[in-house]
Amino acid sequence: MQSAGKPNTLTRRVMVGAVPVGAGAPCAVQSMLCCAADDVAANLAQIERLAAAGCEIVRMAIPRRDCLDAFEAVCAQSSLPVVADIHFDAISAIEAARRGAAKLRINPGNIGGLGACDAVIDAAGEAGIPIRIGVNAGSLDDAVSARTDLTLPHKLAESARGYVEYFEGRGFQDVVVSAKASDVNTTVEAYRVLAAELPQVPLHIGVTEAGTLFQGLVKSSSGLGILLHEGIGDTMRISLTDDPVEEVRACWALLQALGLRRRSPELVSCPTCGRCQVDLIALAQEVDERLRMVAKPIKVAVMGCVVNGPGEASDADIGVACGQGSGVLFKGGETLYKVPEDQIVETLMREIDQM
Numbered sequence: 001m002q003s004a005g006k007p008n009t010l011t012r013r014v015m016v017g018a019v020p021v022g023a024g025a026p027c028a029v030q031s032m033l034c035c036a037a038d039d040v041a042a043n044l045a046q047i048e049r050l051a052a053a054g055c056e057i058v059r060m061a062i063p064r065r066d067c068l069d070a071f072e073a074v075c076a077q078s079s080l081p082v083v084a085d086i087h088f089d090a091i092s093a094i095e096a097a098r099r100g101a102a103k104l105r106i107n108p109g110n111i112g113g114l115g116a117c118d119a120v121i122d123a124a125g126e127a128g129i130p131i132r133i134g135v136n137a138g139s140l141d142d143a144v145s146a147r148t149d150l151t152l153p154h155k156l157a158e159s160a161r162g163y164v165e166y167f168e169g170r171g172f173q174d175v176v177v178s179a180k181a182s183d184v185n186t187t188v189e190a191y192r193v194l195a196a197e198l199p200q201v202p203l204h205i206g207v208t209e210a211g212t213l214f215q216g217l218v219k220s221s222s223g224l225g226i227l228l229h230e231g232i233g234d235t236m237r238i239s240l241t242d243d244p245v246e247e248v249r250a251c252w253a254l255l256q257a258l259g260l261r262r263r264s265p266e267l268v269s270c271p272t273c274g275r276c277q278v279d280l281i282a283l284a285q286e287v288d289e290r291l292r293m294v295a296k297p298i299k300v301a302v303m304g305c306v307v308n309g310p311g312e313a314s315d316a317d318i319g320v321a322c323g324q325g326s327g328v329l330f331k332g333g334e335t336l337y338k339v340p341e342d343q344i345v346e347t348l349m350r351e352i353d354q355m
Contacts (some may be wrong), residue, residue, distance in 0.1 A: 005205070007350070008022070008024065008195075008202075008203075008231050008232065008233075008345055009024040010199045010301055011023055011199070011200060011201060011202040011203070011234055012173060012201070012202065013025065013172075014130045014174050014175070014176055014202050015130070016057050016081045016083065016102050016103045016129075016130060016273070017057070017080070017081025017102040017165040017236075018081070019056050019057055019081055021130075021176060021202045021204075021234050022074050022176075022202030022234045023025065023069055023202075023236045025049075025234065026254060026260070026261050027228065027233050027234060027235060027260060027261065028056045028113050028235040028236070028253075029054055029055055029056050029057070029235075029236065029237075029248055029251040029252060030056065030057040030058065030059065030083075030204070030235055030236065030237040030251075031050050031055045031058060031059070031237060031244040031245075031247045031248050031251075032057065032058070032060070032085070032237065032239075032247075033046050033047070033058060033059065033060045033244065033246060033257065034244055035060070036068050036293055036297050037060065037061055037062060037064070037067040037070060038062055038066070038069070038070045039070065040070050040073045040074055040077075040198065040324060042216050043060065043070070044073050044074060044077055044078065046244065047074070047079060048079065048246060049245055050080065050167065050244055051079050051080050051086075051184055052099070052266065053173070053245045053248040053252075054245075054248050054249075054251075054252050054263050055248045056079045056080065056081075057080060057083060057102075057103075057235065058078070058082055058083065058139055059082070059083040059084075059105060059146065060074060060082050060083070060084065060085060061085045062084055062085065062086060062089075062092050062096060063087075064349075065091065065092055065095070068092065068095050068096065068099060071084065071096060071100075071101075072099035072100055073247045074250060075099060075100030075102070076100055076288040076303070077156075081102030081103070081104060081105040082100070082101060082102055083101065083104070083105055083132070084096035084097075084103070084104050084105065085105045086104060086105060086106050086107075086111070087106075087107050087110050087111075088110050088112075090111055090112055090116040090117070090119065090120050093106055093111075093123070094119055094123040095119055096290040097120070097126070097127040097129060098123060098127065100130060101127070101129060101301050102130060102211055103129050103130045103131065103176070104120065104129065104130075104131045104132065104144050104180060105132040106131060106132070106133065106305045107118065107135070107139055108133060108134075108135055108141055108159050108160070108162075108163050109117065109135065109136065109139035109140050109141050109159070109207070109284070110139055110141075113141075114162075114163065114166050114210040116336070117163070117167070117171070119169055121167060121172045124174070125163075125172055128278060129174070130174035130175060130176055131167070131172070131175055131176070132175075132176040132177070132204055133160050133163045133164060133167070133175060133176070133177050133178070134158050134176060134177075134178045134180070134204070135159045135160045135177070135179045135180070136179065136180050136181070136208055137152060137156060137181035137182065137183075137186065137207075137208070138181075138182075138208075140155055140156070140159055144158055144159045144162075144330060146307060150183065151189075152190075153179075153181075153186050153189035153192075153193055153294060154190075155195060155286070156179035156180075156181065156186075156190040156193075157158070157179060157190055157193040158192050159179075160177045160178075160179050160194060161194075161198060164177060164198055165173075171225070175201055175202075176201070176202045176204050176234070176235070177194060177198065177201050177202070177203055177204070177306070178203065178204040178205065178206065178238070178260045179191060179194055180196055180206050180208035181207070181208060182207065182208055182209040182210065182219075182328070184219055184222055184223040187206075187207050187223050188223050188226050188227060191203060191205060191227050191232050191233070192227075192230070192232065195218060195230075195232045195312070195346045201215055202234035203232060203233055203235075203237065204233075204235045205224055205227050205228075205233035205235075205237065205336055206220070206224070206236060206237045206238065206239055207219050207220045207224065207238075207239065208239055208241050209239065210238070210240065211240075211241060212238070212240065212241045212242060213241075213246060215241045216238070216239065216240040216241065216242070217238070217240070217250055218257075220238040220239065220240075220250065221238075221254055224236060224238065224254060225254060225257075225258065226238075228254070228255070228258055228260060229258060230238055236251055237251070238250040238251050239255070245318050249292075250341055252264055252319065254268075256297075262292065262297035263296070263297055264296070264297065264337060265282070265291040265294050265296060265298050265299070265300050265352075266297075266298070266299045266300070266318070267287060267288050267291060267300050267301075267302065268299060268301040268303075268313055268316055269287075269301070269302040269303065269304075270282040270303050270304045270305075272304050273305075273342060275304065275305040275322060276304035276322070277322070277324040278304070278306055278322040278323075278324075278325065278326075278341050278344075279307070279323065279341075280302070280304040280322060280329065283302055283322070283341075283344060283345060286345050287300065287302050287345055287348065287349075290349050291352075293303070294352060296355065297315050298317040298352070298355065299315065299316045299317065300316060300317065300318055300319060300348075300352065301316035301318070301319025301320070301321075302316045302319060302320055302322075302348075303312035303322065305307055305317060305318065305321070305322060305323070307315060313330075314333040315333075316330075317331065317332065317355070318330070318331045318332075318348070318351055318352060318355065319331075319348075320339075320348055322341070322344070322345055322352060325340065325341045326338055326339065326340055326341055326344075327339055327341065327344040329351060330350070331351065336351070
């Protein structure tokens with residue numbers, strides 16, 4: 001096990017386009033397109049929104065072979081490396097490798113068995129791209145699922161291990177593994193087993209089918225936070241039933257909270273109490289919304305009173321401590337000046353722009 005919060009240096013380096021995964025590289029942020037798979041323009045527009053939010057790798061489903069032309073067009077024009085998400089159809093995986101995929105994602109539970117992977121491995125090798133062996137609790141291979149000697153986390157790990165060994169036996173080592181469940185404890189344990197049994201393989205971590213925004217954030221953060229703190233996870237997706245941009249924002253917020261990566265502002269705000277004499281909730285929400293457009297790795301504090309003012313937020317790069325209908329701006333722990341409540345947000349953002 002790696003030291004807390006440290007990137008895993010034991011895994012092989014895998015390249016997804018120009019993005020390094022594993023061998024101590026920073027945990028890469030992923031999301032998945034949710035536009036119609038045959039709509040090139042819509043997918044490219046979503047990719048640009050995701051890239052602006054900090055996404056580094058994007059995955060695109062290929063539900064039918066007649067979507068391959070659109071997939072090829074997206075790959076050719078995308079600013080991000082595009083992973084082909086394949087279920088049930090090895091032929092689509094082979095074609096995706098030939099048409100510009102930066103990586104293939106296949107599911108051992110429905111790709112057709114190990115034998116069906118031979119041509120997929122060959123196609124990936126010829127294209128010089130990696131393959132993610134993506135195991136899901138809801139679609140385990142029947143033979144593994146039927147085993148009564150294994151718990152579900154061990155079934156997930158066993159399914160992935162069998163495919164990794166088969167791929168490596170054929171001389172293909174550019175492999176990434178994921179083993180996801182909708183249950184947090186199952187997911188965490190499965191990845192712990194994988195990290196111990198396959199220390200050479202980069203891991204893509206995530207809690208699948210985590211739910212809508214609120215529940216999905218709680219489940220994903222609890223599970224992935226544990227894993228990342230233990231040094232497990234080379235690339236990640238926080239899966240939400242929501243705009244994929246929110247997935248990317250959540251990934252960065254989690255990485256920043258753990259001190260692993262910083263890209264955008266971190267907002268520090270107190271939880272309000274009877275001492276508060278401004279509309280702190282509205283203030284903090286407006287600042288949070290405005291900070292979405294700022295690409296600076298700074299810490300911004302919005303504090304409700306002098307108790308939680310510059311003292312407790314002294315490590316913030318900039319912030320405001322509110323009083324009765326007003327707020328005092330501070331930067332680097334030093335007081336700047338006082339402004340009325342209705343000018344706090346604009347003044348704070350103007351100071352941030354000048355940093």
